[in-house]
Amino acid sequence: MEFAAVVPFLMLALALVWQVLLLGITSMYASHGAAEAARQASVTPDDLARIDEEARKRVRPPWDGEDVMTVEIVERDGVRHARVTLAMPIFLPGAAGPWDISAESRIVTEVAPRGGVGDPQGTGTR
Helix, strand or coil: CHHHHHHHHHHHHHHHHHHHHHHHHHHHHHHHHHHHHHHHHHHCCCCHHHHHHHHHHCCCCCCCCCCCEEEEEEEECCEEEEEEEEEEECCCCCCEEEEEEEEEEECCCCCCCCCECCECCCCCCC
């Protein structure tokens, strides 16, 4: 009788542990994707499609889906960052919840961008 009363609490505890595991995996993939996007953006700062493609290579399905993952280049205080945002899954990978997990990585520029973020005149110089 006691076992039957404890089973729902054990299942709830197991579900919470699983959700924390999914949170950690999502955070790890966001961090890996941001690092890869920053690495690619330091070499090809103007090719956003290539930056997105390289970031998605570091993230496993279903976290790398178009509706789950976004990659963007942001500038804050004159420093460019690659930001990857992943939809936080609820209980099943691929079942996106209302929360997002973001990670940023600083871009160390090796090649000056020709325009866009950090170059308001589009001259290719900073």
